[in-house]
Amino acid sequence: MARAQWFETVAIAQQRAKKRLPKSAYSSLISASEKGITVSDNVESFSELGFAPHVVGASAKRDLATTVMGQDISFPVVISPTGVQAVDPEGEVAVARAAAARGTAMGLSSFASKPMEDVIAVNPQVFFQVYWLGGRDAIAERVERARAAGAVGLIATTDWSFSHGRDWGSPTIPEKMDLPTMLRMMPEALARPGWLWRFGKTLHPPNLRVPNQGKSGEPGPPFFSAYGEWMGTPPPTWDDIAWLRELWGGPFMLKGVMRVDDAKRAVDAGVSAISVSNHGGNNLDGTPAAIRALPAIADAVGDQVEVLLDGGIRRGSDVVKSLALGARAVMIGRAYLWGLAAAGQAGVENVLDILRGGIDSALMGLGCSSVHDLTPEHIVIPEGFTRLLGVPASERPGP
């Protein structure tokens, strides 16, 4: 990327995204729900954690590599699945290329704008993400398509409660990109000529269909028809999760775990990984930050399954804090979406480089030679920071 376009923090990527995208497209990336209590806590809680650095004794070389769900990754940051990448003409393909260029894996959303086959073609380290949409037969068909396409893992996301409304307003997402819609949206798009030109060059408007909800080679249903079907599908039981894990047979993550009792049930259902997550504050507002729930969950099941965290990661130091509190790796959402919106593939690479650099710098300051050496002793945890969700009162430490 040209030096002038390079950005030095994720906050600057967000500012660029805001400047570059039409208002409704930017708003769809901000997302979150209700009053935004959870999304704020996800980000702000990291500022409550401090570091205990050494003055002498830093290691000359730091090892950032690890594995997640059987995949070697060059640093402990994975792309979390998100469904709004149609803000960029190359969308998920650009993100997958960036992840491959930086040596990491990617979760690909069921609501992605690009077919899984095209995404896996540019990055073989793809975990396909499913929602509980359409019942067992329909889900089995989707999972078999992912297997045939070469997905190396499955992510089941079940933390969704169809909350309505945000105090700052929701974007109007059109049903389809026909001529009347394009004319209606034109004033917004004309205010962002750079973005309009990027799409104009491709001669295709943003894709509002979800190709991975249909059959391979077909365009897939429109976003809202898939969303409606999802709302109408009875939510899954733990037996359904065990069934899906068994059907897939390979590396399997349950994403959205916030309680210790749920983490234990996920282990019983046979998952190989969980992500401690509240869907980036897009689900039940008032849920505490994922990082607050992490230590108790990692303590309870960290020796049986891989424990990841997602929610609020904006800096390499946030990654290091998460690892110190028990995560094996983290997943990121908005950070790379802002990079994508700011500068396409190069913007996502830029965000990944910021995180890698921040992890390396924090390790150096802490005198650690490897991400595997991080422990709670490296950070300052204020009293009352953590939350014990799903732990009976009788098993909690005294007051």
Ligand SMILES: Cc1cc2nc3c(=O)[nH]c(=O)nc-3n(C[C@H](O)[C@H](O)[C@H](O)COP(=O)(O)O)c2cc1C
């Ligand atoms: C715009 C947007 C769309 C998302 N779409 C999905 C999705 O399709 N599937 C999914 O499992 N999670 C989805 N997520 C949640 C992310 O995978 C992740 O849990 C969250 O973004 C992490 O928080 P962060 O954005 O603060 O990094 C979405 C998040 C955002 C912001």
